[in-house]
Amino acid sequence: MIPEIGHxxxxxxxxxxxxxxxxxxxxxxxxxxxxxxxxxxAARLQFLMLLASFACLTWAFLQSDFSVxxxxxxxxxxxxxxFKFSAVWGAHEGSLLLWALILSAWTxxxxxxxxxxSPLMMARVIGVLGLVATGFLAFLIFTSNPFERLxxxxxxGRDLNPLLQDIGLVMHPPMLYMGYVGFAIxxxxxxxxxxxxxxxxxxxxxxxxxxxxxxxxLTLGIALGSWWAYYELGWGGWWxxxxxxxxxxxxxxxxxxxxxxxxxxxxRGAFKAWTVLLAIFTFxxxxxxxxxxxxxxxxxxxxxxxxxxxxxxxxxxxxxxxGSSLMLYAARASKVRSHVRFELVSRETAxxxxxxxxxxxxxxxxxxxxxxxxxxxxGAGKISVxxxxxxxxxxxxxxxxxxxxxxxxxxxWKRDSFANIWVKVRxxxxxxxxxxxxxxxxxxxxxxxxxALGMVLAFWVFxxxxxxxxxxxxxxxxxxxxxxQWGMTFGHVGVAVFITGITLTSIYxxxxxxxxxxxxxxSLGGYxxxxxxxxxxQGPNYQxxxxxxxxxxxxxxxxxxxxxKRNYLSGMPMTEAGIxxxxxxxxxxxxxxxxxxxxxxxxxxxxxxxxxWIWLGALIMSFGGVLSAxxxxxxxxxxxxxxxxxxxxx
Amino acid sequence: MKSRYLIPLAVFIVxxxxxxxxxxxxxxxxxxxxxxxxxxHFELPTLYDPEEKISPEKLRGKVWLLNVWASWCVSCRAExxxxxxxxxxxxxxxxxxxxxDEEADAKAWLGQLGxxxxxxxxxxxxxxxxxxxxxxxxxxxxxxxxxxxxxxxIGPVNDEILRETLVPLIRKLNEEEG
Numbered sequence: 001m002i003p004e005i006g007h008x009x010x011x012x013x014x015x016x017x018x019x020x021x022x023x024x025x026x027x028x029x030x031x032x033x034x035x036x037x038x039x040x041x042a043a044r045l046q047f048l049m050l051l052a053s054f055a056c057l058t059w060a061f062l063q064s065d066f067s068v069x070x071x072x073x074x075x076x077x078x079x080x081x082x083f084k085f086s087a088v089w090g091a092h093e094g095s096l097l098l099w100a101l102i103l104s105a106w107t108x109x110x111x112x113x114x115x116x117x118s119p120l121m122m123a124r125v126i127g128v129l130g131l132v133a134t135g136f137l138a139f140l141i142f143t144s145n146p147f148e149r150l151x152x153x154x155x156x157g158r159d160l161n162p163l164l165q166d167i168g169l170v171m172h173p174p175m176l177y178m179g180y181v182g183f184a185i186x187x188x189x190x191x192x193x194x195x196x197x198x199x200x201x202x203x204x205x206x207x208x209x210x211x212x213x214x215x216x217x218l219t220l221g222i223a224l225g226s227w228w229a230y231y232e233l234g235w236g237g238w239w240x241x242x243x244x245x246x247x248x249x250x251x252x253x254x255x256x257x258x259x260x261x262x263x264x265x266x267x268r269g270a271f272k273a274w275t276v277l278l279a280i281f282t283f284x285x286x287x288x289x290x291x292x293x294x295x296x297x298x299x300x301x302x303x304x305x306x307x308x309x310x311x312x313x314x315x316x317x318x319x320x321x322x323g324s325s326l327m328l329y330a331a332r333a334s335k336v337r338s339h340v341r342f343e344l345v346s347r348e349t350a351x352x353x354x355x356x357x358x359x360x361x362x363x364x365x366x367x368x369x370x371x372x373x374x375x376x377x378x379g380a381g382k383i384s385v386x387x388x389x390x391x392x393x394x395x396x397x398x399x400x401x402x403x404x405x406x407x408x409x410x411x412x413w414k415r416d417s418f419a420n421i422w423v424k425v426r427x428x429x430x431x432x433x434x435x436x437x438x439x440x441x442x443x444x445x446x447x448x449x450x451x452a453l454g455m456v457l458a459f460w461v462f463x464x465x466x467x468x469x470x471x472x473x474x475x476x477x478x479x480x481x482x483x484x485q486w487g488m489t490f491g492h493v494g495v496a497v498f499i500t501g502i503t504l505t506s507i508y509x510x511x512x513x514x515x516x517x518x519x520x521x522x523s524l525g526g527y528x529x530x531x532x533x534x535x536x537x538q539g540p541n542y543q544x545x546x547x548x549x550x551x552x553x554x555x556x557x558x559x560x561x562x563x564x565k566r567n568y569l570s571g572m573p574m575t576e577a578g579i580x581x582x583x584x585x586x587x588x589x590x591x592x593x594x595x596x597x598x599x600x601x602x603x604x605x606x607x608x609x610x611x612x613w614i615w616l617g618a619l620i621m622s623f624g625g626v627l628s629a630x631x632x633x634x635x636x637x638x639x640x641x642x643x644x645x646x647x648x649x650x
Numbered sequence: 651m652k653s654r655y656l657i658p659l660a661v662f663i664v665x666x667x668x669x670x671x672x673x674x675x676x677x678x679x680x681x682x683x684x685x686x687x688x689x690x691h692f693e694l695p696t697l698y699d700p701e702e703k704i705s706p707e708k709l710r711g712k713v714w715l716l717n718v719w720a721s722w723c724v725s726c727r728a729e730x731x732x733x734x735x736x737x738x739x740x741x742x743x744x745x746x747x748x749x750x751d752e753e754a755d756a757k758a759w760l761g762q763l764g765x766x767x768x769x770x771x772x773x774x775x776x777x778x779x780x781x782x783x784x785x786x787x788x789x790x791x792x793x794x795x796x797x798x799x800x801x802x803x804i805g806p807v808n809d810e811i812l813r814e815t816l817v818p819l820i821r822k823l824n825e826e827e828g
Contacts, residue, residue: 277658284662291669311673319666326659333655370668377671384786513762573731593763602762 003068006056007147010097013049013104014137016042020130024123028195036119039126040111046133047104054101057146058088067153070094070146076159076569078541086170087160092294092310093146095173099290100136102174102181103129110185110210116641117206124192125185132184135317143310159541162568168228176221176248180286182214183255186262187283190276191325194332199272204265205637207279209629211262212487215255216625222248223618231577236511236588236606238614241390246369247289250362254282257358260351268413270340270348273333274355280329284322285362291318292369343415350408357401364393402457402499405492406464410471424471428463435459444508444609454503461496465489487628491621498617504610511606513592518599525607527587528552533599534591542566542574547591547601549578558587563603565591585609683783684799689716689791690781694771697748697756704745704771706797713823715744715816716791717767717807718779720751721759723787729806730763736812737766742820746770749779749787792816794823 020042027035057070061084066072074091075084089095107129114122140146163169186207193203225248230238239245258278265275291314342348368385375383410424436456440447469478472485514522518533532548544566551558561578568574580587585607592602684690689706696702717733719726737744746767748756751774760770773779782791785804792801801819803811 273655280658315666315669315673318669322662323659323666326662330655330659370665373672374668377668513758515762595762595764 002056002059002063003065003147003149006053006060007145009049009053009056010137010141010145010147013046013053013100014134014141016046016049017104017130017133017137020046021127021134022130023127024130025127025195028120028123028127033119036123039123039130042130043104043107043111043126046130047101047108050097050101050104054088054097057094057097058085061085061088064157065153066155066157067150068146069148069150072150072154072157074160075157076541077156078569079157079160079165080540082167082170083160083165086164089173090160090164090169093140093144095177096136096140096144096294097146098174099177099181100133100140102177103133103136103184106181106185107133114206116638116645118645121192121196121198124195125188128188128191129184132188132321135321139310139313139317143313159569162542162566162574163232166228166232168224168232172221172224172228174221175217175224179214179216179218179221179255180248180251180289182210182217183251183258183279183283183286185210185214186258186279187325190279191328194276194328197332197335199276199332199336201266201269202641204262204272204275205634208259208262208266209631209634211255211259211279212625212629215252215259216622216629218248218252218255219618219622219625222252223615223622227615230611231579233575236509236577236590236604236608238505238611241368241387243369244293246365246390247292250365250369251282251285251289253358253362253365254278254285257355257362258282260354260358264348264351268340268342268348270342271352271355273329273336276333276336277329278355278359280322280325281359284318284325285366287314287318287321291315342413345411345416345418345421347408347411347413347416350404350411354401354404354408357397357404361394361397364397365390368393398499399453399457402461402495405461405495406467409468409488409492410464424467425464428460428467431463432456432459444504448507451503451507454499454507458496458499458503461492461499465492465496468492482633483627483631484633487624487626487631490624490627492624494617494619494621494624496617497613497620501610501613501615501617505608505614508609509606509611511604513602513604515595515600516603522603522605524605525585525587525609526553527558527607529587529589529603529605531601531603534594534601537564537566539566542568544574545591545594547578547589547603549589549603551580551587561587561589563589563591581612583612586611684791685802687799689793689797689799690778692771692773692778692781694747694773694778697746697753697760697770697772699769700772702769704769706793709743709745709793710797711795713742713795713820714768714793715742715820716747716782716793717744718747718749718782718784718787718789718791719770720749720787721755722751725806726788727763729788729808730766732807732809732812734764734766736807736816739817741817741824743768747778747782747784748772749784750774750776790816792819792823795826 019038023035024039027033027038060068060071061075062081064071064075064077064084070091070093074094075087079087087094089098107126110125110129111122114125117125189203189207189210193199225245226238229240230236258275261271261275261278264271291311294310294314368389371385372383406425406428407421411421433456436459437452439455440451444451469481469485469489472481510525512522512524516522516531518531521528521530523529528551530550530552532550534545534547537544537546544564546562546564549561549563551561559580561580563578564576566574566576575590577588577590588606588608590604592604594601691706693703693705696704733744744767746769748770753772756770771778788806790803790807791799794800800823801815803816807816
């Protein structure tokens with residue numbers, strides 16, 4: 001009965017979404033106030049319906065109701081309670097329901113926090129989001145219904161993919177979707193502004209905090225995914241340039257460009273048409289990501305169940321949404337003039353370069369991701385594009401970007417001069433050269449020029465960010481800085497930390513595959529790894545072996561690691577690595593295979609310097625994003641506009 | 651309407667076109683011209699006994715598998731468990747083709763992960779790989795009693811491929827006349 005209620009709520013949500021998409025947009029076009037007024041209640045009701053639907057599916061999982069096909073395929077009575085909960089979004093149907101729920105939650109949030117929007121603008125934004133929701137809900141109901149019944153019911157479910165039975169997965173998809181779907185908001189704002197014919201600074205100011213929050217979620221989602229791959233896949237890798245990873249990274253890069261170009265549009269009124277195009281581009285990449293992941297057109301280590309009819313549906317949806325947006329853009333953008341002048345040497349130029357580099361990087365990754373598909377479609381053969389291509393395009397593009405961070409955030413708006421900027425940056429420049437070159441000499445085992453280059457860039461970003469703080473604080477003290485300024489500083493310092501992590505991990509990591517008999521020890525990166533042997537392990541839905549490895553350094557005990565090799569009931573073997581995490585290094589031990597009956601095992605040992613800094617950098621960046629979005633001026637302006645609006649009505 | 655504002659739309663239409671064609675193709679299926687043809691000739695030493703030479707002609711009369719692997723290949727690690735499970739079923743002898751690898755590395759790899767192979771043929775220069783149309787490692791060929799290649803798996807064999815494709819095919823081929 002409960003699943004039927006969920007199913008019914010889902011169908012109601014589709015109908016409401018259609019109403020929410022059609023009436024407010026037509027009403028705003030024709031000037032029917034009563035149609036415009038439909039927007040808010042419809043958006044909120046749609047959210048409630050999806051919440052009810054999601055709750056019903058969750059209930060079916062918690063009750064192990066195996067008469068629901070989706071539950072039977074992805075759960076099991078012996079699955080721990082927390083994973084029964086996360087299994088709701090562990091496969092295709094449920095994760096789409098989560099996608100739709102999050103979209104409606106974002107829309108409902110706009111109705112609450114966007115009170116300063118004019119009723120027409122609000123109606124258009126909600127209407128555009130309603131149309132997007134209609135497409136997704138139709139996709140969900142017609143091709144991937146999570147409430148489909150399995151009659152007669154089976155006694156026991158098939159179990160959740162063991163790779164996904166992990167706390168990382170509980171959080172990774174919701175975060176990622178919050179980011180993906182969050183970019184629907186700036187998209188809807190851009191479309192609404194074009195429909196209303198008002199592409200002004202106000203539009204950019206409304207979009208900015210929403211874009212920042214979406215970006216924060218996407219950053220956290222990607223970082224969580226990378227962290228999860230690192231400890232769960234047992235290869236010690238943290239990024240594989242897999243199509244599915246690229247699918248999340250492309251909207252991130254485009255979203256980063258969008259955040260920066262929105263700043264120019266808000267502060268200076270420049271780049272208007274370009275910012276609109278970026279908003280469309282970013283959301284299109286989110287949709288494209290969904291298509292690539294869900295249609296199976298590309299091979300990926302994320303082996304999602306692929307279904308061509310689903311792929312066709314998403315492709316049509318993508319074509320309609322993006323195609324119509326770009327048509328609208330073609331019709332309206334030519335009328336948008338940015339009557340703002342700026343000199344060649346200015347912050348505008350620096351941000352323009354920032355945008356160019358980020359977009360070129362995005363397009364290169366898009367090309368690499370789609371290339372196998374294009375070559376195949378042309379009948380020219382089968383190829384795959386791997387990490388060498390992506391590293392070859394990504395690394396050279398990030399170097400100028402890192403240099404720009406320092407120059408751009410110190411350059412003045414409108415006009416500046418190289419001499420002036422040089423005076424500001426020279427100390428940071430010299431300090432980053434000295435520290436960057438000394439760092440690998442002093443702190444690492446051996447010197448490497450690549451490491452020195454990476455560290456010079458990291459120190460450069462860090463020192464120039466400090467200098468920016470100092471400039472801002474001049475005359476009003478550090479307490480006088482706005483949250484936006486703090487946000488920018490944290491965002492950039494996060495980049496510095498991230499560059500440090502990537503550089504040192506990729507250059508100084510060492511790994512060894514060794515055969516160890518109990519009592520054997522092995523040394524790597526200055527640590528001694530003593531293998532004490534394995535014991536049998538019995539879990540709720542798996543059994544396996546647990547190794548014990550005592551790690552010492554120069555005779556001093558460091559830690560004891562317990563890597564596991566599990567065999568799940570579903571027949572899948574899993575490696576649970578033992579990791580000793582530290583700020584300057586991770587020690588990572590994974591059990592390979594038992595080699596004989598005497599207790600010998602193949603053991604993989606990694607020493608990974610500074611690997612935590614990669615995720616730490618992402619966390620700091622996200623924190624910066626949160627600070628920026630909370631800046632007072634958005635609220636003050638919102639209050640003023642609300643007052644003006646109220647005054648206008650009265 | 652200025653035409654340069656139409657450029658994004660045009661680019662998008664081209665991309666959608668490719669995606670639409672891409673939907674029809676299965677990225678995992680690489681048609682091999684060798685399927686249905688006799689197994690190309692080779693005569694290769696085995697990893698553990700360089701004196702012993704093996705050729706497809708010697709294996710005529712029984713169904714056998716050729717699994718292309720290398721110690722440098724990450725996916726082979728993922729696949730190895732499945733290959734070992736297949737070997738333990740005693741349905742079919744599995745021969746390895748150790749592709750462009752170093753002898754010591756290859757032996758160490760098998761030492762650690764276990765050796766499911768009847769024998770591993772050493773193709774250090776990769777010439778046999780070219781004759782057999784190897785795109786990437788791992789790949790797995792099924793050869794019937796008459797020495798005809800009947801099936802090819804590109805990429806790692808997983809449980810699903812094993813259960814739903816390989817085992818039924820091998821059972822069928824085992825019953826065919828030699």
